[in-house]
Amino acid sequence: MSPAPGTGAFESGLSASTGTGEAGERAGERGVTSAESSALERAAEAALRPRRLAEFVGQQVVREQLSLVLDAAAARGRAPEHMLLSGPPGLGKTTLAMIIAAELNAPLRITSGPAVQHAGDLAAILSSLEEGEVLFIDEIHRLARPAEEMLYMAMEDFRVDVVVGKGVGATSIPLELPPFTAVGATTRAGLLPSPLRDRFGFTGHLDYYRPAELETVITRSAARLEVEIDAEAAAEIAGRCRGTPRIANRLLRRVRDWSQVRGSGRIDLEAAHAALAVYEVDERGLDRLDRAVLRALCERFAGGPVGLGTLAVAVGEETETVETMVEPFLVREGLISRTPRGRIATPATWAHVGLAAPSPGAGTTPPLGRF
Numbered sequence: 001m002s003p004a005p006g007t008g009a010f011e012s013g014l015s016a017s018t019g020t021g022e023a024g025e026r027a028g029e030r031g032v033t034s035a036e037s038s039a040l041e042r043a044a045e046a047a048l049r050p051r052r053l054a055e056f057v058g059q060q061v062v063r064e065q066l067s068l069v070l071d072a073a074a075a076r077g078r079a080p081e082h083m084l085l086s087g088p089p090g091l092g093k094t095t096l097a098m099i100i101a102a103e104l105n106a107p108l109r110i111t112s113g114p115a116v117q118h119a120g121d122l123a124a125i126l127s128s129l130e131e132g133e134v135l136f137i138d139e140i141h142r143l144a145r146p147a148e149e150m151l152y153m154a155m156e157d158f159r160v161d162v163v164v165g166k167g168v169g170a171t172s173i174p175l176e177l178p179p180f181t182a183v184g185a186t187t188r189a190g191l192l193p194s195p196l197r198d199r200f201g202f203t204g205h206l207d208y209y210r211p212a213e214l215e216t217v218i219t220r221s222a223a224r225l226e227v228e229i230d231a232e233a234a235a236e237i238a239g240r241c242r243g244t245p246r247i248a249n250r251l252l253r254r255v256r257d258w259s260q261v262r263g264s265g266r267i268d269l270e271a272a273h274a275a276l277a278v279y280e281v282d283e284r285g286l287d288r289l290d291r292a293v294l295r296a297l298c299e300r301f302a303g304g305p306v307g308l309g310t311l312a313v314a315v316g317e318e319t320e321t322v323e324t325m326v327e328p329f330l331v332r333e334g335l336i337s338r339t340p341r342g343r344i345a346t347p348a349t350w351a352h353v354g355l356a357a358p359s360p361g362a363g364t365t366p367p368l369g370r371f
């Protein structure tokens with residue numbers, strides 16, 4: 001799963017995207033390999049994943065549209081059209097793909113763009129599909145071009161031409177496919193070429209969740225984890241999980257740890273505050289790296305403008321890390337502004353780091369380009 005843009009890599013190990021950060025961190029202590037810790041993380045996530053559309057919280061418009069597509073297909077006794085789900089990481093694209101298969105009572109085949117590097121890889125998957133099967137392609141924007149072009153015909157005509165042999169001796173064999181439903185998921189919808197995007201009959205975009213919706217996610221997950229949680233504790237966690245159910249569930253599991261090891265076993269407001277302090281997640285959901293970026297912007301560069309590369313170096317991170325895993329959330333929160341001359345602090349930035357903004361015209365740093 002690609003690193004998650006828009007959700008900070010919590011330095012305390014609460015990586016909001018792949019989960020390997022936190023689990024990897026703890027794995028190091030326990031001697032578990034990072035691969036095993038990722039598997040642990042995925043298993044923990046899977047245990048909390050909603051299984052039916054009725055259990056899927058929020059995203060009202062997408063749910064209504066999807067429900068209509070599924071009901072109409074069921075009424076006609078046909079496989080529904082292909083579907084594309086887009087949106088930032090951790091918001092429920094994979095969950096919805098699994099729900100679609102469950103609601104259709106259809107087998108689900110899961111693959112991803114990075115896993116399909118050759119047309120032959122895709123031909124092997126397509127040729128083994130059962131009638132009505134749901135083929136979920138995560139990170140579909142990362143499909144290799146030859147595979148992507150094969151997918152066009154497969155989605156349009158339920159047919160692929162498989163080339164056998166090489167050079168002058170090569171022959172193309174048409175392969176008829178059973179009707180299937182492709183479900184693509186992407187965090188970068190803009191990268192999809194229009195021939196591919198146009199082949200999806202339904203496109204749903206998932207957006208960040210409201211705190212009340214996240215409270216519901218947290219409360220339901222706590223019930224699944226068989227841990228009692230006070231409403232105000234659920235609200236506290238919901239306010240700090242960056243609008244993202246994946247992070248909500250992860251913070252809930254960490255607060256549950258604290259409550260079971262240092263508290264009464266029940267999640268109350270005290271346990272929530274204490275655990276979130278241990279993981280250095282502040283009241284707006286920022287973690288240490290987020291705050292380090294804001295402090296560097298204010299203290300080292302007088303609020304900017306400063307180039308992204310320079311800012312990344314100042315906090316000891318790769319430019320890519322800051323750009324994809326820290327900045328989107330800070331921009332969304334109004335804590336960083338992107339300008340052609342570089343990144344600049346906003347009044348909210350100065351307030352968040354507890355510093356007074358310099359008076360206008362005071363010595364500002366000349367714009368430093370990106371490395």
Ligand SMILES: Nc1ncnc2c1ncn2[C@@H]1O[C@H](COP(=O)(O)OP(=O)(O)OP(=O)(O)O)[C@@H](O)[C@H]1O
Pocket residue numbers: 001002004017045046048049050055056057058059088089090091092093094095096138185187217245246249
């Ligand atoms: N609407 C929702 N209601 C309840 N839980 C949800 C919802 N959306 C996501 N979750 C929870 O968040 C976790 C992550 O969701 P999911 O894996 O579907 O995100 P994603 O968008 O596919 O992320 P990525 O882009 O990183 O693959 C799931 O395991 C699930 O438990």
